[in-house]
Amino acid sequence: MLYALHELAYSSAQPFRLGAQMARRFWTSPLNPASETAIGRTAYASAELFESVTRRYGKPAWGLETITIDDQPVRTTEQVIWSSPWVRLLRFARNVGDLKRAGKPAAAPAVLIVAPLSGHYATLLRGTVETFLQDHDVYVTDWVNARQVPMLEGRFDFHDYIDHIRTMLAQIGPRAHVVGVCQPGPPVLAAAAIMAAENDPNRPASMTFMGSPIDARLSPTVTNQLAEARPFAWFQSNMIHTVPWPYPGFGREVYPGFVQLYSFMSMNEQRHKDAHWEYFRDLVAGDGDGVDKHEHFYDEYLSVLDLTEEFYLQTIDIVFQSHLLPRGLLEHRGVPVDVTRITDIGLMTVEGEKDDISGVGQTQAAHTLCTNIPEDRRVLYVQPEVGHYGVFNGRRFREDIYPRTRDFIAKNETLCAVSSRTTAAA
Structure with a gap:
């Protein structure tokens, strides 16, 4: 049931992610005279942060060509x-x-x-x-x-x-x-x-x-x-969930990656909050190095498997x-x-x-x-x-x-x- 609810929550947030993506394009458009104002940068950063914390992170590429x-x-x-x-x-x-x-x-x-x-x-x-x-x-x-x-x-x-x-x-x-x-x-x-x-x-x-x-x-x-x-018995009852449709492993009992991820993040909750707040500030300030460093780490860290x-x-x-x-x-x-x-x-x-x-x-x-x-x-x-x-x-x-x-x-x-x-x- 938890796995199905997790998928439902992700699907339910899809319209809001699309809205955030549209907002990003609007506030970064060179045709928008307000794009480089404090209000414009803050709006863009807010949309970018929302999209990054609600998206589905797939398996990263090795990138070792x-x-x-x-x-x-x-x-x-x-x-x-x-x-x-x-x-x-x-x-x-x-x-x-x-x-x-x-x-x-x-x-x-x-x-x-x-x-x-x-x-x-x-x-x-x-x-x-x-x-x-x-x-x-x-x-x-x-x-x-x-x-x-x-x-x-x-x-x-x-x-x-x-x-x-x-x-x-x-x-x-x-x-x-x-x-x-x-x-x-x-x-x-x-x-x-x-x-x-x-x-x-x-x-x-x-x-x-x-x-x-x-x-x-x-x-x-x-x-x-x-x-x-x-x-x-507690681990059997609380940590195991069923893969929902339409995944190929539909019906398989697994320890979901998102459960593991939440467990790890809760161990250092304040550190992750601080990192995302700093990411927001770097987006507002246009600090490309800080943004790239944050995204490089979390693109990998938030990609999980069952x-x-x-x-x-x-x-x-x-x-x-x-x-x-x-x-x-x-x-x-x-x-x-x-x-x-x-x-x-x-x-x-x-x-x-x-x-x-x-x-x-x-x-x-x-x-x-x-x-x-x-x-x-x-x-x-x-x-x-x-x-x-x-x-x-x-x-x-x-x-x-x-x-x-x-x-x-x-x-x-x-x-x-x-x-x-x-x-x-x-």
């Missing part, structure tokens, strides 16, 4: 390597000729960036992907909005997620490197443990976890406390309430997940000192759990003065975190090559 490497433009081609109804495995192939002009080798370590499936589209990691493209052959998980998946495609749960990670690593090939950003931490670690136990040739050479709730019991944040404060009921509820149970992975109780398809079987996969954890979603200690718990990874293949790093998003995006990520991650991947790439040669010689 050309990147800059060492001050040289390098073209990339977005390729779909593999897909299922739930995800597209994308590769951003760099142009070989452009790489030569930039002084970069064509061959580079393959890196799978596992984007979070927690409400936002994978394009939230656009800056992360662009930065990794400086030195790597980059693949990324582009998750599909559950409301776009017909009921005939079946279910998608936590264990399907683990299977998808394994399949995508196999599609990339032996000993790629995997980077899990936020939510993917536990299922990616589980997938690596299963592949290590089976001596799977496609197991990753290294795994990097950024702001991930490997053990959500440590340094609990408001998000963790909310997940534990309510009984599991999660399947089964994936969302299992994540609440496995990760945030029962803590099965850190307690050594997680099973996948009837087989225990034993992270101590990981012996030749490098491990790096990155946390933000001011992370209010995954507290300091939750990600680095992976080091405590993975007891058989050699010390020379471990990196534990806490970035000062950054919150959750600063762990994988922004200036400090580019200048401080990424160089450490790049060096960690390069070291493990070399160690894997040496190990492969030794094994072949034996």
Whole structure:
């Protein structure tokens, strides 16, 4: 019912949005002598603000057709390597000729960036992907909005997620490197443990976890406390809603993206109010830089996707309430997940000192759990003065975190090559 009411509210506001769009054109027309007056600017800003907070934000474009490497433009081609109804495995192939002009080798370590499936589209990691493209052959998980998946495609749960990670690593090939950003931490670690136990040739050479709730019991944040404060049945009764017609996933039970968005925004309600008030003032003043900065952030932040009921509820149970992975109780398809079987996969954890979603200690718990990874293949790093998003995006990520991650991947790439040669010689 809530989903249907949400759609009704959006549809009901359509005439007012059209009116706001007409008002914008009227007050910005060069034929309107009042367009540059204080009244005209204020009227335009009011219409623009109303339209921006009531519009439907679709999936953003990646916009990585050309990147800059060492001050040289390098073209990339977005390729779909593999897909299922739930995800597209994308590769951003760099142009070989452009790489030569930039002084970069064509061959580079393959890196799978596992984007979070927690409400936002994978394009939230656009800056992360662009930065990794400086030195790597980059693949990324582009998750599909559950409301776009017909009921005939079946279910998608936590264990399907683990299977998808394994399949995508196999599609990339032996000993790629995997980077899990936020939510993917536990299922990616589980997938690596299963592949290590089976001596799977496609197991990753290294795994990097950024702001991930490997053990959500440590340094609990408001998000963790909310997940534990309510009984599991409460989430079943209050957070799951039915996709309405005419979406392709009509009838599917989901955790709607707009519910997740409202939850996140309510955690920092005053900050968002202040941001929109500042946006209004910048519109009145004609401050293009301030307007562009606001729109760039919120065009991405307000674009959300739905999660399947089964994936969302299992994540609440496995990760945030029962803590099965850190307690050594997680099973996948009837087989225990034993992270101590990981012996030749490098491990790096990155946390933000001011992370209010995954507290300091939750990600680095992976080091405590993975007891058989050699010390020379471990990196534990806490970035000062950054919150959750600063762990994988922004200036400090580019200048401080990424160089450490790049060096960690390069070291493990070399160690894997040496190990492969030794094994072949034996």
